[in-house]
Amino acid sequence: MEEGKMDENEWRYHGEGNKSLVVAHAQRCVVLRFLKFPPNRKKTSEEILQHLQNIVDFGKNVMKEFLGENYVHCGEVVQLPLEFVKQLCLKIQCERPESRCDKDLDTLSGYAMCLPNLTRLQTYRFAEHRPILCVEIKPKCGFIPFSSNVTHEMKHKVCRYCMHQHLKVATGKWKKISKYCPLDLYSGNKQRMHFALKSLLQEAQNNLRIFKNGELIYGCGDARSPVADWRELAHHLKPFFFPSNGLASGPHCTRAVIRELVHVITWVLLSSSDKGRTSALRPGLQGPRVCEASPFSRSFRHQGKNTPEHSGLPKGCLLYKTLQVQMLDLLDIEGLYPLYNRVEQYLEDFPEARKTLQIDGPYDEAFYQKLLDVSTEDDGTVAFALTKVQQYRVAMTAKDCSIMIALSPCLQDASSDQRAIVPSSRSRLAFSVSVLDLDLKPYESIPHQYKLDGKIVSYYSKTVHAKDDAMMSTRFKESEDCTLVLHKV
Ligand SMILES: O=P(O)(O)O[C@@H]1[C@@H](OP(=O)(O)O)[C@H](OP(=O)(O)O)[C@H](O)[C@H](OP(=O)(O)O)[C@H]1OP(=O)(O)O
Numbered sequence: 001m002e003e004g005k006m007d008e009n010e011w012r013y014h015g016e017g018n019k020s021l022v023v024a025h026a027q028r029c030v031v032l033r034f035l036k037f038p039p040n041r042k043k044t045s046e047e048i049l050q051h052l053q054n055i056v057d058f059g060k061n062v063m064k065e066f067l068g069e070n071y072v073h074c075g076e077v078v079q080l081p082l083e084f085v086k087q088l089c090l091k092i093q094c095e096r097p098e099s100r101c102d103k104d105l106d107t108l109s110g111y112a113m114c115l116p117n118l119t120r121l122q123t124y125r126f127a128e129h130r131p132i133l134c135v136e137i138k139p140k141c142g143f144i145p146f147s148s149n150v151t152h153e154m155k156h157k158v159c160r161y162c163m164h165q166h167l168k169v170a171t172g173k174w175k176k177i178s179k180y181c182p183l184d185l186y187s188g189n190k191q192r193m194h195f196a197l198k199s200l201l202q203e204a205q206n207n208l209r210i211f212k213n214g215e216l217i218y219g220c221g222d223a224r225s226p227v228a229d230w231r232e233l234a235h236h237l238k239p240f241f242f243p244s245n246g247l248a249s250g251p252h253c254t255r256a257v258i259r260e261l262v263h264v265i266t267w268v269l270l271s272s273s274d275k276g277r278t279s280a281l282r283p284g285l286q287g288p289r290v291c292e293a294s295p296f297s298r299s300f301r302h303q304g305k306n307t308p309e310h311s312g313l314p315k316g317c318l319l320y321k322t323l324q325v326q327m328l329d330l331l332d333i334e335g336l337y338p339l340y341n342r343v344e345q346y347l348e349d350f351p352e353a354r355k356t357l358q359i360d361g362p363y364d365e366a367f368y369q370k371l372l373d374v375s376t377e378d379d380g381t382v383a384f385a386l387t388k389v390q391q392y393r394v395a396m397t398a399k400d401c402s403i404m405i406a407l408s409p410c411l412q413d414a415s416s417d418q419r420a421i422v423p424s425s426r427s428r429l430a431f432s433v434s435v436l437d438l439d440l441k442p443y444e445s446i447p448h449q450y451k452l453d454g455k456i457v458s459y460y461s462k463t464v465h466a467k468d469d470a471m472m473s474t475r476f477k478e479s480e481d482c483t484l485v486l487h488k489v
């Protein structure tokens with residue numbers, strides 16, 4: 001960043017989550033990512049600098065190792081003129097969704113992260129003047145816990161996302177239950193993946209956003225007012241997928257364009273654009289491959305068929321790598337929580353050990369190496385407990401990250417790397433895949449996770465499952481009645 005030349009008018013509001021806010025440069029393909037805090041929680045500039053540096057180090061030393069060089073963009077910490085940050089904050093305030101305004105942008109430290117703008121990611125494959133489409137997916141947890149520490153039987157059958165949907169709707173976070181199930185997306189089975197992506201397009205919540213030339217065109221700007229007009233979306237997408245033919249407009253065209261989008265995204269998600277070395281993690285797929293609550297598998301069950309299982313994700317693809325990191329949660333929160341308490345107890349006795357245990361960093365090579373020990377034999381030591389706690393934090397990070405897929409038409413005669421071109425039937429699309437929001441989850445969030453897990457499961461069991469049981473017993477009663485009638489006859 002050239003300090004003297006920072007002009008807030010060159011930046012525009014881009015988006016935000018729970019913990020950070022992003023502004024994008026109008027011309028250059030970079031974004032600034034600022035931390036956000038509740039109004040009363042002031043942190044010193046040194047603390048903020050350290051926090052940001054930790055994010056960069058964690059990306060470089062841990063996530064790049066696990067997910068691959070090409071997928072992870074760590075960026076760098078930059079120091080900005082305070083006046084620029086203040087003016088920028090004032091300028092963008094009116095564009096911020098109300099539901100995110102419970103936290104304020106940090107304007108006091110002057111520190112932020114500078115990252116490539118992944119919605120407009122330009123590689124040598126993308127000609128600069130070409131339009132760019134970007135699909136952002138937050139896939140969430142793609143497996144059902146296999147740990148023997150799980151006490152609620154339901155957790156072995158229904159995935160956390162599907163259970164959580166019901167609590168989210170009950171608490172007013174979203175209006176409708178989504179048909180999306182992460183296990184379908186992570187299945188590697190094309191039919192299931194298509195269903196998952198279509199479900200995301202129907203009910204995007206905060207799991208899907210689409211950008212065209214860096215502008216949000218579909219999905220949530222404000223968490224509570226999603227836009228879901230497929231016709232309008234198809235209008236934006238048509239030039240990407242049907243560049244030269246005059247597909248008539250109307251529902252047929254809309255369906256054809258959406259289908260093409262779903263196929264292209266599936267293809268890209270299954271591709272392995274990372275040529276780096278394979279990840280050091282090999283936990284192997286365990287646990288059920290199908291979530292009982294997924295409408296896709298339900299419909300198969302109703303037809304008396306088995307859900308098509310894992311066709312298997314190709315090992316180099318980002319979904320596979322992300323799932324492997326998620327699976328570092330080997331014990332489930334129920335098995336992890338007592339280990340967290342063991343570490344807590346130790347820290348109460350030896351508070352100065354927090355530093356040597358690397359709870360707040362540094363997230364260096366040594367931190368990474370310890371994560372590779374996936375044994376689950378508890379020898380009763382603090383060292384064992386700590387390793388599981390750190391692995392859990394990393395797994396939770398992978399369960400909450402987002403995948404960015406950028407697509408851009410390329411010239412027919414471009415002799416670029418064929419592996420980075422989607423062999424779409426009607427157009428040649430160059431693509432790139434990246435991952436974002438790789439901030440290590442805080443150690444302090446573990447008690448919250450434990451409570452939330454209990455809440456999600458008990459709400460689901462009490463309401464939804466009870467309703468299902470009631471429906472089943474009505475059906476059973478009906479069939480009994482039916483038998484009685486038959487007897488009478
Ligand atoms: O717990 P979950 O699964 O609801 O995930 C939270 C996300 O909610 P989601 O369910 O994706 O709508 C939540 O997303 P939203 O704020 O709801 O968009 C955050 O990503 C949160 O992470 P953090 O506390 O900001 O680090 C996420 O919390 P973590 O559990 O990842 O810490």
Ligand SMILES: Nc1ncnc2c1ncn2[C@@H]1O[C@H](COP(=O)(O)OP(=O)(O)OP(=O)(O)O)[C@@H](O)[C@H]1O
Nearest residue numbers: 015016017018019020022115116117118119436437
């Ligand atoms: N490098 C980037 N390029 C383009 N867009 C980005 C980039 N980083 C973040 N964004 C956009 O900003 C949004 C918020 O960023 P991010 O997910 O990092 O926020 P967060 O507050 O950390 O999220 P969470 O709510 O999960 O804690 C993203 O959903 C994405 O749309």
